[in-house]
Amino acid sequence: MIVIRGLRKNFEGKEVLKGIDLEIPDGKTTVILGPSGQGKTVLLKNIIGLYKPDSGEIIVDGVDITRLSRKRLFEIRKKFAFVFQGGALFDFLNVKENLALYLRMHLKMKEDEIERKVKEVLRVVGMSGTEHLYPEELSGGMKKRVAIARAVISSPKYILYDEPTTGLDRTNARVVNRLINRLKEKYGVTSIVVTHDIECMKTVADRVALLKEGKIIFVGLEEEVEEKHLDYLYELEEEYAV
Amino acid sequence: MEDIRKENFFVRIGTKGIEFFVLVYEAAVLFVETILQLTNIYFYRRQIAEQFYSLAVTTLPVTSIIAVFIGLGSTVQGTYQTSALTPRYFTANVIFKSAILELTPIVLSLVLAGKIGGSLAAEVGSMRISEQIDALESLSLDPVGFLVMPRVLAGTIMLPVMTIYANIIAIFSSFFMSTAILHWISPGEYVSGMKMGFKVFEMYFGNVIKPAIFGIIIAFFGSFFGLRAKGGAKGVGVASTTAVVVSAVLIVILDYFLGELLL
Numbered sequence: 001m002i003v004i005r006g007l008r009k010n011f012e013g014k015e016v017l018k019g020i021d022l023e024i025p026d027g028k029t030t031v032i033l034g035p036s037g038q039g040k041t042v043l044l045k046n047i048i049g050l051y052k053p054d055s056g057e058i059i060v061d062g063v064d065i066t067r068l069s070r071k072r073l074f075e076i077r078k079k080f081a082f083v084f085q086g087g088a089l090f091d092f093l094n095v096k097e098n099l100a101l102y103l104r105m106h107l108k109m110k111e112d113e114i115e116r117k118v119k120e121v122l123r124v125v126g127m128s129g130t131e132h133l134y135p136e137e138l139s140g141g142m143k144k145r146v147a148i149a150r151a152v153i154s155s156p157k158y159i160l161y162d163e164p165t166t167g168l169d170r171t172n173a174r175v176v177n178r179l180i181n182r183l184k185e186k187y188g189v190t191s192i193v194v195t196h197d198i199e200c201m202k203t204v205a206d207r208v209a210l211l212k213e214g215k216i217i218f219v220g221l222e223e224e225v226e227e228k229h230l231d232y233l234y235e236l237e238e239e240y241a242v
Numbered sequence: 243m244e245d246i247r248k249e250n251f252f253v254r255i256g257t258k259g260i261e262f263f264v265l266v267y268e269a270a271v272l273f274v275e276t277i278l279q280l281t282n283i284y285f286y287r288r289q290i291a292e293q294f295y296s297l298a299v300t301t302l303p304v305t306s307i308i309a310v311f312i313g314l315g316s317t318v319q320g321t322y323q324t325s326a327l328t329p330r331y332f333t334a335n336v337i338f339k340s341a342i343l344e345l346t347p348i349v350l351s352l353v354l355a356g357k358i359g360g361s362l363a364a365e366v367g368s369m370r371i372s373e374q375i376d377a378l379e380s381l382s383l384d385p386v387g388f389l390v391m392p393r394v395l396a397g398t399i400m401l402p403v404m405t406i407y408a409n410i411i412a413i414f415s416s417f418f419m420s421t422a423i424l425h426w427i428s429p430g431e432y433v434s435g436m437k438m439g440f441k442v443f444e445m446y447f448g449n450v451i452k453p454a455i456f457g458i459i460i461a462f463f464g465s466f467f468g469l470r471a472k473g474g475a476k477g478v479g480v481a482s483t484t485a486v487v488v489s490a491v492l493i494v495i496l497d498y499f500l501g502e503l504l505l
Contacts, residue, residue, distance in 0.1 A: 045376070048380055050376050050379055050380065070384075074382040074384070075382070077379070077380065077381075077382045078382050080380065081380070082376070082377070082380035084373045084376065084377060085373075086372060086373060088372060088373040088374050088376065088377035089374075089377075090369075090374055090377070090378075091368075091369075091372075091374070092365075101381065101383075102381050104288075105285070105381075105383060106381075106382065154381070
């Protein structure tokens, strides 16, 4: 379980997170919904320790990661996987090597075992046969799916998704949404999804947190959002209407 | 109006000064982190091997061309400037020592500062802006250990290797030009010129110490400015140019101080 208390973060004097309080229960998908520029990605990067908060606590399975040494933080991070908005696949490695990196560096797996694991995970995300391709040869949707495969291959407890459907057409967005649900069911992972995509929220969320101007203004079930914060959803829909 | 202009001027100078010291501090911190990562050589052995291979393969053609022409150029200049005034073996000695001690290490390092330093900064910089550095961290891999340390180690070892190779090529091309094409000196005289005042330390200084230090500068500042890149393609371009300029200036400055200090 992840517990966030009084989290604050500012960049060059501009306060982006203004005291976030949020609990992420195990085995569920929590969607943090909000428009761009509200600090969603900053919040996600704080949770994994890529940013250090100015104040507040981030307690992961009973350990406050904001006070950890770099070495301990690296150990805790092994519980996490992060799916970046643009995929952030290593462009000097092909798909297989991107997926194999964690297994090779941390788990010291043998080559045949790596081969088997990579094939298995690529099958789960529907990308079989792409092992030899380089990121530049993949479409946006394919990159997202390989990024998800890279996240899941390390068998993390938590997967953090940064705008998983942004930049994708409807078909690919649906595929990614289904994949998020499938990984939760198949591997029992706890997912945190930050997005502005209402469709994504409706498809994957067990719980929803609304982020507005650096603060969580609501936490509850998806139906409750529609009941209590319909105006917020309209605003969001309007902002991103094509 | 005058006051505002003055204030702006002093504020600007002050801000630049602070920025400079922050930059030096950050470079020092990264350098110490890079040294500390040497304890993880075995963990990052694959990345280190890749950097050695990549550095050797990408620099071999340009090193060969530069070396041949350093040999030929120094021979033409050496004979033109001194042959009428000094014994021939002395001219051979000047050509040999100027190539080994000064020309090859500095010309090669300056060219490689452009080639390796620029491409390192661009490579690491584009990784920074496309969140690949964050992705490394999220996989519990230290970017300093994964990216910087292997590059600095490869630079430190491969630049002396390339300099020794370049010096051998340069001396051979000079020897061939002098004895077989221009015929201004016999092979025996040329060799005795090379032997004249031969000091092992000088060879070590020109072939190992200087290139190793220049290798550290090139690889380190390429990585350092790459890691600091921000703001898209323009940021990568700025990182790349800054890395090349800083490396080149430091190489020239250190070339003087190392000579003054050690010779």
